[in-house]
Amino acid sequence: MLRGHVAPGARVWVEGAAVKVAPDGGFLIGFSRTAPPRVTIEMAAPGTLQDAPRVTHTLDVGQRDYEIQRIDGLPDAQVSPGPAALDRIARDSAAIKTARLRASDTPLFTGGFHWPLTGTMTGIYGSQRILNGAPRSPHLGVDIAAPQGTPLLAPADGVVALVHDDMFFTGKTLILDHGHGLTSVYAHMSHIRVEEGESVTAGQVIATVGQSGRATGPHLHWGVHLGGVGLDPALLAGTMPP
Ligand SMILES: [Zn+2]
Incomplete structure (x- = not known):
């Protein structure tokens, strides 16, 4: 950015x-x-x-190489969600898109970004899976594993743009608006401690780690978007403190 x-x-x-x-x-x-x-x-x-x-x-613009993982021979039901799930997924992504387009004028990001959570990095930005030959959406965020209930801190000042209790993929989902079209998303949480429209300050507890939605263990998925463009949060936050 x-x-x-x-x-x-x-x-x-x-x-x-x-x-x-x-x-x-x-x-x-x-x-x-x-x-x-x-x-x-x-x-x-x-x-x-x-x-x-x-x-x-x-x-x-420096170019990077991204990890591509091919997995073949998976049962169809595991790869393609049914009609009811597809319907829910469409509604979830419409809500996320609307929250990302708020683009408020106040620049709340000027203090820089801190890591919302420290832990084991289990997923990096840009990796992609190809399941039974069909490319999935690239992973536009980072995954950080930590025990269930670990507090998540706002990485920068912001306004809560979306709180959703149960999205298909991302479970309990939160989006912060940092101004000028910059937003950040937090997924799979166990509890969300803030409400839509609320102002938050950097370092404030906004939620706790969980494994809601599609997750194999407690972790945070953290993403940062500028409008519709997914950025690498690790480049904004720098080296994770121990
Ligand atoms: Zn993730």
């Missing part, structure tokens, strides 16, 4: 797509698993005409 600043009222595009610029000129750019090796950023000064020349910057 990159933070940028332009004169209030200036406009910014990344790869031709307009970026949300806050009233104070602050903006965020995020690079996902599929970011190209070179990205063009364009800027137009406040009040310039639509076709006025834009200031252009190019950025080289």
Whole structure:
């Protein structure tokens, strides 16, 4: 994730797509698993005409290799959820998408991000499974295993954008809005200690670790999104403290 600043009222595009610029000129750019090796950023000064020349910057984006795991010969029922489950999954993902699109103007992320939980990292960002030849969605987050009931701390200031008691995959699910389109998601918890609309401060207990939803043991799935783009939380939080 990159933070940028332009004169209030200036406009910014990344790869031709307009970026949300806050009233104070602050903006965020995020690079996902599929970011190209070179990205063009364009800027137009406040009040310039639509076709006025834009200031252009190019950025080289470091490329990473991601773990791909192929598993074949699984029983069909294990790979494809039934119609009732598909219906629930669709409703869950619509609710998550809505929460991620809130994009409030207040930049609550400026203090940086801390790890919400320390423990054993059991899943990393970007890995993907191919089950019976069908590629699944890449894992856009990190998994941290810890005992059931371990408190989870808000990694940065935010506003609670979503609380859901029982999602198909993610069980008890919480989304925090950190402003400018940046959100973070917490899944599989045993208890959620905050309510939708509530403001939280970095370090506050927001929930406890569990294994609700599809989980084989108590752990936190932690994801960070900028709009619809899934970022690697480990790059935001840095090295996990012991
Ligand atoms: Zn996960």
